[in-house]
Every structure is written in structure tokens, then in C-alpha cells.
Amino acid sequence: MKVGVYAGSFDPITKGHQDIIERASRLFDKLVILVSNNSEKKYWFTLEERKKMVGKVLEKYDNIVIEADSGLLVNYCQKNNIGTIVRGIRTVEDCGLELYFASGNMDISEGKVDTVFLPALKEYIYVSSTAAREIARYGGKVTAYVDEKIADMVTERGRQYKPAE
Numbered sequence: 001m002k003v004g005v006y007a008g009s010f011d012p013i014t015k016g017h018q019d020i021i022e023r024a025s026r027l028f029d030k031l032v033i034l035v036s037n038n039s040e041k042k043y044w045f046t047l048e049e050r051k052k053m054v055g056k057v058l059e060k061y062d063n064i065v066i067e068a069d070s071g072l073l074v075n076y077c078q079k080n081n082i083g084t085i086v087r088g089i090r091t092v093e094d095c096g097l098e099l100y101f102a103s104g105n106m107d108i109s110e111g112k113v114d115t116v117f118l119p120a121l122k123e124y125i126y127v128s129s130t131a132a133r134e135i136a137r138y139g140g141k142v143t144a145y146v147d148e149k150i151a152d153m154v155t156e157r158g159r160q161y162k163p164a165e
Contacts, residue, residue: 007034016124020088
């Protein structure tokens with residue numbers, strides 16, 4: 001069985017993420033969507049809320065499993081016998097950073113965890129969780145960036161947003 005993992009913070013999951021997941025799901029018998037925390041980021045939604053949103057958006061897929069983890073992705077892969085990480089690439093800058101991580105993951109795993117890159121479709125190049133949050137913060141329509149199934153959650157969180165003083 002071919003198993004891959006697509007990891008992200010998904011704060012919130014965007015239509016760009018969904019596109020990568022849709023395409024990656026056709027490459028694997030099983031695709032794990034790993035909702036994760038990055039110690040460098042501050043989140044709008046808790047890990048559990050993000051996992052729930054991802055589940056809502058991806059409920060139609062039979063070969064997708066949604067999990068959460070806060071450790072190193074490569075360690076998760078090794079612990080769960082997953083040999084392929086899927087990464088989406090939007091820009092040249094993304095490419096450089098992702099190549100760096102792919103090389104590190106290959107080194108750490110002693111060649112057992114590889115990375116597959118899927119380029120973003122042109123309509124999703126400028127779609128990001130950051131942009132979705134910014135639009136929600138100012139009361140804009142977020143459905144251009146996030147699935148309708150979670151748009152109300154994102155919009156409501158935007159209404160509640162209070163900048164630090």
C-alpha cells in the first residue's frame with residue numbers, strides 16, 4: 001500500500017490546500033493529512049479546531065485519514081512507516097525552502113523519507129491562510145479562499161479578532 005503524508009498548520013485550510021490534497025489523493029492508496037503546530041507561529045484556531053475544519057472539508061474522500069501531531073514531520077513519518085511527504089509549491093521562494101526541508105528530511109531519515117512536490121495551479125498561487133485570515137479580520141468575503149463549509153467559522157473568528165496593544 002502506497003501511503004503519503006501532507007502536513008500543514010491549516011490555519012485555516014484553504015482552497016489551495018484542498019487542490020493539492022485532491023491531486024495527491026490520486027497518487028496514494030492512503031493519504032494522511034497531518035494537522036500540525038509550528039512553534040514559530042501563533043494560531044487563530046486550536047489544533048483540535050483546525051483538525052475539525054480539515055475533516056469537514058475533506059469528508060468526501062475515502063482514502064484520506066486526518067491526524068494531528070506537534071513533532072517533527074520526518075519523525076512522524078518514520079514512526080508511522082510513511083515514505084513520502086507531499087508538499088505544494090506556489091512560488092520560487094517556496095521551492096527553495098521546500099528543497100531545503102526535503103534534503104534535511106532525507107538526511108534525518110537516512111534516505112527513507114522522500115518528498116514529492118506538486119505545483120499550485122495558477123488560480124491558487126496567491127491563496128494562503130494568511131490572506132484568508134486578513135480578509136476575515138476586515139469583514140471581507142472569505143469564500144474565494146476557503147471552502148463554504150468552514151467560511152462561517154473563519155468569518156466569525158475574524159470578527160472576534162482583537163489586535164495586541
